[in-house]
Amino acid sequence: MALRTPLHSEHVRLRARLVPFGGWDMPLHYGSQIEEHDAVRQHAGMFDVSHMCPVDIEGPDAQAFLRRLLANDVAKLKTVGKALYSCMLNDSGGVVDDLIVYLRGPAGHYRLVVNAGTADKDLTWLESRRTGFDVEIRRRADLAMIAVQGPQARELTATCLPREMADSALELAPFHATECGGWFIARTGYTGEDGFEILLPADHVVDLWSVLLDAGVRPCGLGARDTLRLEAGMNLYGRDMGEDVGPLESGLEWTVAWEPAERDFIGRAALEELRASPERRDFVGLLLTGRGVLRAHQHVLLDGREVGEITSGGFAPTLQRSIALARVAPGLGEHCEVEIRGKPVAARIVKPPFVRHGRILVEL
Amino acid sequence: MSNLPADLKYTKTHEWVRDNGDGTVTVGITDHAQEALGDIVFVEVPENGRAVAAEEACAVVESVKAASDIYSPIAGEIVEGNAALADSPDAINTSPYADGWIFRLTPNDMGALAGLLDAAAYEQVVADES
Numbered sequence: 001m002a003l004r005t006p007l008h009s010e011h012v013r014l015r016a017r018l019v020p021f022g023g024w025d026m027p028l029h030y031g032s033q034i035e036e037h038d039a040v041r042q043h044a045g046m047f048d049v050s051h052m053c054p055v056d057i058e059g060p061d062a063q064a065f066l067r068r069l070l071a072n073d074v075a076k077l078k079t080v081g082k083a084l085y086s087c088m089l090n091d092s093g094g095v096v097d098d099l100i101v102y103l104r105g106p107a108g109h110y111r112l113v114v115n116a117g118t119a120d121k122d123l124t125w126l127e128s129r130r131t132g133f134d135v136e137i138r139r140r141a142d143l144a145m146i147a148v149q150g151p152q153a154r155e156l157t158a159t160c161l162p163r164e165m166a167d168s169a170l171e172l173a174p175f176h177a178t179e180c181g182g183w184f185i186a187r188t189g190y191t192g193e194d195g196f197e198i199l200l201p202a203d204h205v206v207d208l209w210s211v212l213l214d215a216g217v218r219p220c221g222l223g224a225r226d227t228l229r230l231e232a233g234m235n236l237y238g239r240d241m242g243e244d245v246g247p248l249e250s251g252l253e254w255t256v257a258w259e260p261a262e263r264d265f266i267g268r269a270a271l272e273e274l275r276a277s278p279e280r281r282d283f284v285g286l287l288l289t290g291r292g293v294l295r296a297h298q299h300v301l302l303d304g305r306e307v308g309e310i311t312s313g314g315f316a317p318t319l320q321r322s323i324a325l326a327r328v329a330p331g332l333g334e335h336c337e338v339e340i341r342g343k344p345v346a347a348r349i350v351k352p353p354f355v356r357h358g359r360i361l362v363e364l
Numbered sequence: 365m366s367n368l369p370a371d372l373k374y375t376k377t378h379e380w381v382r383d384n385g386d387g388t389v390t391v392g393i394t395d396h397a398q399e400a401l402g403d404i405v406f407v408e409v410p411e412n413g414r415a416v417a418a419e420e421a422c423a424v425v426e427s428v429k430a431a432s433d434i435y436s437p438i439a440g441e442i443v444e445g446n447a448a449l450a451d452s453p454d455a456i457n458t459s460p461y462a463d464g465w466i467f468r469l470t471p472n473d474m475g476a477l478a479g480l481l482d483a484a485a486y487e488q489v490v491a492d493e494s
Contacts, residue, residue: 017402028402028429029402032402032403033402033403033428033429034403034428223402223428223429227428291406291408291450292406292408292426293405293406293426293431295430295431314428315405315406315426315428317428322405322406341408341424341431
């Protein structure tokens with residue numbers, strides 16, 4: 001049987017359409033995916049992301065361990081509460097998972113939040129690589145998680161929090177977190193909008209969800225989460241990157257900390273080899289100018305020749321156009337075509353993100 | 365429960381068929397189908413004059429989730445695709461049996477309509493799926 005989050009009965013009560021996702025039974029939408037998408041762009045929406053897995057890493061060697069395990073460098077986290085996005089690579093430079101790591105205490109307390117479908121694999125990987133490091137690795141199955149996103153998200157969430165928590169939450173800079181009484185509030189997210197990701201004891205999550213609902217925050221499902229993150233140009237694990245395709249060909253080179261050169265993170269040698277290769281593919285955005293909908297695995301064409309593949313695509317409600325992320329041969333120009341049901345349809349190559357903070361960033 | 369007009373015929377693949385009484389039929393997808401697909405964002409309708417076989421894929425409805433083939437319920441010749449769906453594909457969501465129709469065709473044999481499901485039989489198909 002699929003796993004259920006502590007909010008499962010709330011989803012049923014709100015008549016969500018539930019679907020299997022990463023081993024969990026999760027809401028796809030609560031009626032209209034597009035209305036939920038628009039709510040996040042224009043007002044505030046919330047997602048049950050309790051299926052994602054928090055993992056606490058502590059101990060004298062926690063920093064050294066994560067500097068070895070992650071392609072980004074946790075030594076950049078100098079203030080408590082600061083967050084960092086990183087890939088965790090295998091030896092061949094492929095992605096075991098992508099995650100956010102937060103610094104929780106000056107003495108090497110870290111919290112990772114990893115993907116639902118990869119959580120077991122991640123834990124096994126972390127355990128298998130801990131030899132020689134004095135660290136404790138703890139899966140926090142006792143925590144639930146709600147993401148509140150949108151231009152009104154922070155203000156509305158603040159009205160739902162105890163006073164002292166609200167004040168410190170509102171003071172958070174982007175990509176920072178604060179903790180209070182077992183609650184962990186981070187100004188991070190996966191939609192291209194401002195907002196919070198709130199981790200809290202699982203037995204409090206239904207109360208928080210209800211209060212947010214009463215405050216006018218719209219429940220949103222995985223469907224809207226996917227179109228929002230696609231518009232925001234954010235990668236999806238298993239689609240845009242994975243064990244066989246690493247950060248350099250997934251638009252994630254910015255998350256790889258090459259300096260200091262002596263930091264020998266797992267996958268570094270493979271990445272350096274690919275970095276120097278003229279064969280290295282580009283990761284681009286596509287805007288469909290012809291009619292249709294871009295989908296994962298469609299072929300990108302130039303003069304009838306296949307030059308790449310869409311990794312994720314769909315209809316972008318904010319743009320009222322179809323967009324995609326694609327991996328293509330290096331050095332393409334602005335125009336290409338995509339093969340949709342056997343026919344070439346015109347598209348333009350653009351630089352993601354497509355939308356950020358409610359604004360359209362590509363020329364339509 | 366979804367809306368199932370009693371005067372229409374249905375297919376196991378969730379199309380509805382209306383006999384227009386003038387030698388043509390109109391085809392669309394059921395209320396149940398549109399609800400299952402979610403927000404519809406693009407529709408590709410068949411070209412006029414195209415000959416189609418029964419159960420042949422001849423139109424495509426794309427929702428935010430995925431593309432779905434629409435099958436011709438019976439053999440015949442396409443006489444019109446619903447051009448209004450180019451600008452308002454969501455008519456299938458809001459009005460599956462009226463504004464959201466997808467194509468009209470002239471059946472080779474009007475008698476083939478008798479072989480399709482009635483509302484009660486289609487309701488059973490839906491019940492068996494869920």
